[in-house]
Amino acid sequence: MTDLPAGLPSRRAALTLLQAVLWRHQALEAALPRALRKIENPADRGLSRSIASLALRWLPDLDDLIDSATDRNLPEEAPARMVLRIALVQAIVMKTPHHAVVATALPLVDGGPRRLVHAVLARLLKEGAELPEQPTMPDPWATRWFASWGEEVVDAAGLSLAAPPPLDLTFKGQVDLSVFEDMAISLLPGHLRLPSGGRIEDLPGFEAGDWWVQDIAASLPARLLQPAAGERILDMAAAPGGKTMQLSAAGADVTALDDSEIRLERLQENLTRTGLTATLVEADGRKFTADTPYDAVLLDAPCSGTGIFRRHPDVLHLRKPTRMKETIALQAALLDHAATLVRPGGRLVYSVCSLERQEGEMQLAAFLERAPGWQMEVPATGILPAGLTPRPDGSIRTLPGDLADQGGLDGFYMARLRAPQAV
Numbered sequence: 001m002t003d004l005p006a007g008l009p010s011r012r013a014a015l016t017l018l019q020a021v022l023w024r025h026q027a028l029e030a031a032l033p034r035a036l037r038k039i040e041n042p043a044d045r046g047l048s049r050s051i052a053s054l055a056l057r058w059l060p061d062l063d064d065l066i067d068s069a070t071d072r073n074l075p076e077e078a079p080a081r082m083v084l085r086i087a088l089v090q091a092i093v094m095k096t097p098h099h100a101v102v103a104t105a106l107p108l109v110d111g112g113p114r115r116l117v118h119a120v121l122a123r124l125l126k127e128g129a130e131l132p133e134q135p136t137m138p139d140p141w142a143t144r145w146f147a148s149w150g151e152e153v154v155d156a157a158g159l160s161l162a163a164p165p166p167l168d169l170t171f172k173g174q175v176d177l178s179v180f181e182d183m184a185i186s187l188l189p190g191h192l193r194l195p196s197g198g199r200i201e202d203l204p205g206f207e208a209g210d211w212w213v214q215d216i217a218a219s220l221p222a223r224l225l226q227p228a229a230g231e232r233i234l235d236m237a238a239a240p241g242g243k244t245m246q247l248s249a250a251g252a253d254v255t256a257l258d259d260s261e262i263r264l265e266r267l268q269e270n271l272t273r274t275g276l277t278a279t280l281v282e283a284d285g286r287k288f289t290a291d292t293p294y295d296a297v298l299l300d301a302p303c304s305g306t307g308i309f310r311r312h313p314d315v316l317h318l319r320k321p322t323r324m325k326e327t328i329a330l331q332a333a334l335l336d337h338a339a340t341l342v343r344p345g346g347r348l349v350y351s352v353c354s355l356e357r358q359e360g361e362m363q364l365a366a367f368l369e370r371a372p373g374w375q376m377e378v379p380a381t382g383i384l385p386a387g388l389t390p391r392p393d394g395s396i397r398t399l400p401g402d403l404a405d406q407g408g409l410d411g412f413y414m415a416r417l418r419a420p421q422a423v
């Protein structure tokens, strides 16, 4: 029996992860438990995940290289292309020694065109093949964002796709900067930004539940709502609970609703770790009723997730604009129903982690046409980090390229609305 090269299991798991996303349209996070089940060492698990994630970040450019070295383009889904993608990303982006890349790539071409893979790899590595300075944003998103936001934003998106973004934490109480390394910065009260990498479980305050991981843009909708102690607030699409925890930490009496049992379990785990509380409800937000209307409702609606591509590059390959119609209709129905649950004169915050106008700006404009008396409000001072300004109508749109000098932020749309007073 020939010895298998060291490091083969983590490469095999990386391949499984890439195939889960591109063949089975599974989210990378969801594919992890199965793909990594036989890998115990945390470093090896991290390696598998990094390889798959980087391959997704650089996919169009890796494919261009592969196509440049074959007479006829391999089919998009060909196993040989999959193996070449993970091999090339290791050699070029991760700077893995070439002999290790080749030795761990060839056994992955089970019964496939091993000679072809070997020849393509050998040629590209010998030629010193390189990737562009920054990843090319995949279509159809690049074309759509060009039309919506312009070339600069598409460029900034590509730049921010190159590497995992910094780690943002939201604190339950005061942030003690001195406990963290010198590299930490704070862009808003209760926020801390650390360089990416490392295990979050090893950071100070994890066990004590002092904070949770949340991109600064994702923390803005709950800040925009300005929850006050004792207020009754409905978090209408709550799981896994980043915003529920912010509302609860402010002392509000929070009802956290979601239609996913599994995601509500995660929300409960998060509440337990942080020692925060909320009443959990598993229900379809379009049908939920309450005896008393709420002082405020936060609707962080299900969406394409295109705004979080820096953290989850798989969304660029999983989501299709053609499939957004259903989601847009769901958002409209949730928004209409949310409005019925707000007391007269109360407030409603709508948000989506999306770069699609149809899910943000256009969704809100259509709601305001349908709902007479509702008004959009301008955010209070101090809600936004320095460098971000609300749009003239009061809504907030975060885009690739915003706060670039400080590490950027995810793409969100959000708006705060005031319900009409009773007539």
Ligand SMILES: C[S@@+](CC[C@H](N)C(=O)[O-])C[C@H]1O[C@@H](n2cnc3c(N)ncnc32)[C@H](O)[C@@H]1O
Binding pocket: 236, 237, 238, 239, 240, 241, 242, 243, 244, 257, 258, 259, 260, 263, 283, 284, 285, 286, 300, 301, 302, 303
């Ligand atoms: C963007 S995520 C919410 C993230 C969450 N607000 C946070 O900050 O952690 C959207 C959520 O909507 C939930 N959802 C989807 N359709 C729903 C529906 N009809 N009713 C209630 N929740 C729904 C999903 O299960 C998902 O957890």
